[in-house]
Amino acid sequence: MDVLVNGLAQTTVGYRDRGLQYGDGLFETILILDGQPCLWHRHWRRLTHGCKRLGIPLLAEPLLRQEVEQLARGRTHAILKLIVTRGEGPRGYRPPDNQQPSRILSVSDWQAPPEELYRDGARLIVCNTRLGLQPALAGIKHLNRLEQVLARAEWSDPSVHDGLMLDQEDRVIETVNANILWRSGRRWHTPSLQRCGVAGVVRDLLLDLAGGAGEDIAVADYALEDLLTADAVYQTNSLIGIVPIVRIGDRVWDSSSWSHPLVSLLAQQVHRVGA
Amino acid sequence: MDVLVNGLAQTTVGYRDRGLQYGDGLFETILILDGQPCLWHRHWRRLTHGCKRLGIPLLAEPLLRQEVEQLARGRTHAILKLIVTRGEGPRGYRPPDNQQPSRILSVSDWQAPPEELYRDGARLIVCNTRLGLQPALAGIKHLNRLEQVLARAEWSDPSVHDGLMLDQEDRVIETVNANILWRSGRRWHTPSLQRCGVAGVVRDLLLDLAGGAGEDIAVADYALEDLLTADAVYQTNSLIGIVPIVRIGDRVWDSSSWSHPLVSLLAQQVHRVGA
Numbered sequence: 320m321d322v323l324v325n326g327l328a329q330t331t332v333g334y335r336d337r338g339l340q341y342g343d344g345l346f347e348t349i350l351i352l353d354g355q356p357c358l359w360h361r362h363w364r365r366l367t368h369g370c371k372r373l374g375i376p377l378l379a380e381p382l383l384r385q386e387v388e389q390l391a392r393g394r395t396h397a398i399l400k401l402i403v404t405r406g407e408g409p410r411g412y413r414p415p416d417n418q419q420p421s422r423i424l425s426v427s428d429w430q431a432p433p434e435e436l437y438r439d440g441a442r443l444i445v446c447n448t449r450l451g452l453q454p455a456l457a458g459i460k461h462l463n464r465l466e467q468v469l470a471r472a473e474w475s476d477p478s479v480h481d482g483l484m485l486d487q488e489d490r491v492i493e494t495v496n497a498n499i500l501w502r503s504g505r506r507w508h509t510p511s512l513q514r515c516g517v518a519g520v521v522r523d524l525l526l527d528l529a530g531g532a533g534e535d536i537a538v539a540d541y542a543l544e545d546l547l548t549a550d551a552v553y554q555t556n557s558l559i560g561i562v563p564i565v566r567i568g569d570r571v572w573d574s575s576s577w578s579h580p581l582v583s584l585l586a587q588q589v590h591r592v593g594a
Numbered sequence: 595m596d597v598l599v600n601g602l603a604q605t606t607v608g609y610r611d612r613g614l615q616y617g618d619g620l621f622e623t624i625l626i627l628d629g630q631p632c633l634w635h636r637h638w639r640r641l642t643h644g645c646k647r648l649g650i651p652l653l654a655e656p657l658l659r660q661e662v663e664q665l666a667r668g669r670t671h672a673i674l675k676l677i678v679t680r681g682e683g684p685r686g687y688r689p690p691d692n693q694q695p696s697r698i699l700s701v702s703d704w705q706a707p708p709e710e711l712y713r714d715g716a717r718l719i720v721c722n723t724r725l726g727l728q729p730a731l732a733g734i735k736h737l738n739r740l741e742q743v744l745a746r747a748e749w750s751d752p753s754v755h756d757g758l759m760l761d762q763e764d765r766v767i768e769t770v771n772a773n774i775l776w777r778s779g780r781r782w783h784t785p786s787l788q789r790c791g792v793a794g795v796v797r798d799l800l801l802d803l804a805g806g807a808g809e810d811i812a813v814a815d816y817a818l819e820d821l822l823t824a825d826a827v828y829q830t831n832s833l834i835g836i837v838p839i840v841r842i843g844d845r846v847w848d849s850s851s852w853s854h855p856l857v858s859l860l861a862q863q864v865h866r867v868g869a
Contacts, residue, residue, distance in 0.1 A: 412745075496687070
């Protein structure tokens, strides 16, 4: 079994589901290792935060966790996608009075990125598609993802790993698939996600770890120039963990400055089951 | 029968449909009168324009038209919602190489608004939710509608008919459910939809009719103050046609200036079958 829709082994969703009608919902992409979800508590926390922001009733954590484990069972290396929508409703944007959220869980086997990616670094283009500014939706992993779809459609060259996205006012925000951070001298930097962007669970973990590791990460607004003059740049998400970036457009970085205690610490923690 | 999914009488959609996964698609809301779709050519034109903008392959118009008529048959007054998505695909934002768009048509009986609405006018609040600026998606009726969901959740008072939406930079754009236009002296005005908003089919019809009627409609950027100092304000969409607005927040308009030849002309044309 690899799909559960509201607890049932089925692969379809009612056409009246507001996830389809309006993108009215949220999702999480969870790494499964040896039958267990990694960083579950952070995924769960982001999901509940998103539900609160959108006014979607919270689901019971034990129920979701049990369904996740049911799908993850026996899989050594897989991806689990968990979608929560506002459920079905009558015509119209207005959220129904009696909301019954839908949950759609699906799992698929996953090949970890090759060692070369971590050794040689990822190659990025700078996308033409810009992120719109929308503080009401910033940070949460909602289902309105046309900006990412348009950005991802900008390249088909398989040697390009990801695309850097700026916002409408030229700030660096994230990549199509990951968050971004960089080191300039002794200082770390990662963009603020108050206006747009998705606050990834690994970024969240990184911000928590930094203090204990004696590192300082500034969360602020940055121009592309700030990023391009950095000593080392990385991207993070729940599947790849942390990957150095070797190239963004014409700018190429040398791998000699990639290794760092904070990077090693984060890489270990990402694969912690249940963390 | 009231639902057709890819031509079949079913009410479910595969969970892998990108409409659900990313809101990767478009929709039209079409008035059905006496078994026929009103303003079909304009709906079709907007839909194909949206498909081109998103890079979704165009469907065959005769096929869609035939399915629309199949659902509309025998219904004197109904709403038909037509969703077109990029179809199913593997995991990830990247549009699949071999796209097979999905079409999801559903019809439901509809009660026309009471005569009082046209006589007494609509009451609007000004929503706190602002529209984000995204030229890549502006104008088309795509499935990323969380902004409208959040805005519509701002009121539950049934005496409020709609909510006015501004963009992030305080320009007047549209309402949650309709486009907006106003008359100041002899001049008509309607907001530009280059940065956000949905270009409605009735707004489109209005812009075409105005020239022939010797009226001039300025399409430009406007502040809330421009709207509130207007002599008469209206909202338009494919279901209500054109409705005068009696109140926005604290500002109240007198019905004496509502009637106008352009308004009467538009009202007649909206219900033209096939136009």
